[in-house]
């Protein structure tokens with residue numbers, strides 16, 4: 001979640017009183033219902049300190065739908081007719097902030113510590129799989145793809161694939177399109193921009209990621225707290241800046257599921273303010289800045 005705008009949050013309110021001052025009545029009971037839905041759907045924990053953020057992000061939805069109160073909005077998203085709106089609510093309450101080569105030490109680690117061995121294995125006929133879990137609008141998986149391409153000019157002859165997933169269908173669509181404003185592309189290392197970014201005809205100020213990078217990636221919608229259809233193991237998993245929104249139990253379960261989906265020596269890259277805790281910490285050994293190496297296999301793969 002991003003920073004909250006300065007607005008009044010009243011604590012200890014009686015049921016029915018406004019929790020946040022504003023155009024629409026927003027009670028503690030409304031907040032609790034929304035927080036329970038978001039936790040149940042996506043694993044995201046919304047403490048009461050996020051009340052003003054919830055109000056300001058969802059007030060736009062109420063306005064767009066012509067709904068008069070949060071009570072009515074809660075009834076809509078809780079019912080059968082509100083399935084689409086519930087997805088919009090979730091999208092409004094999650095943050096998709098990302099950028100190319102964010103936390104660049106992970107791409108350097110991938111390039112220097114992991115890829116030499118993985119590419120040697122692929123050249124000997126093996127397969128390499130990398131997962132960008134919670135990929136947002138694609139900057140993370142494209143950064144992985146560019147790192148791989150720069151290290152493997154023979155990529156076309158290798159079995160190396162990147163899976164990129166996110167719960168939000170809108171960002172997955174954007175990621176697939178691979179078109180970004182030039183200002184978003186500006187922070188990327190110059191050598192990658194020169195090789196893998198192309199102007200888009202008829203759209204001044206926008207560029208597209210080159211087909212050779214796009215071809216390495218499969219984009220899909222996937223909820224990290226739901227079922228995972230993937231069966232094979234991932235040599236590297238990037239799951240950055242999403243677990244921070246989950247409660248401790250949900251995080252611990254996620255790390256465990258990742259550990260169950262990696263081969264020995266697989267790497268897990270997580271966000272700068274996250275850390276692996278719980279049972280998975282016995283198997284995932286720190287290996288650089290917010291990077292972990294699978295040093296023993298969990299007895300039971302927790303899928």
Ligand SMILES: C[S@@+](CC[C@H](N)C(=O)[O-])C[C@H]1O[C@@H](n2cnc3c(N)ncnc32)[C@H](O)[C@@H]1O
Pocket residue numbers: 041042043044094095096097098099102133134135136137140165166167168171222223224225239240241242271
């Ligand atoms: C802050 S972005 C992180 C993007 C990228 N990993 C990075 O570090 O730059 C968080 C992403 O997590 C996604 N997300 C939130 N809850 C999720 C869940 N339960 N399953 C999958 N993705 C989720 C959001 O839609 C959002 O795109």
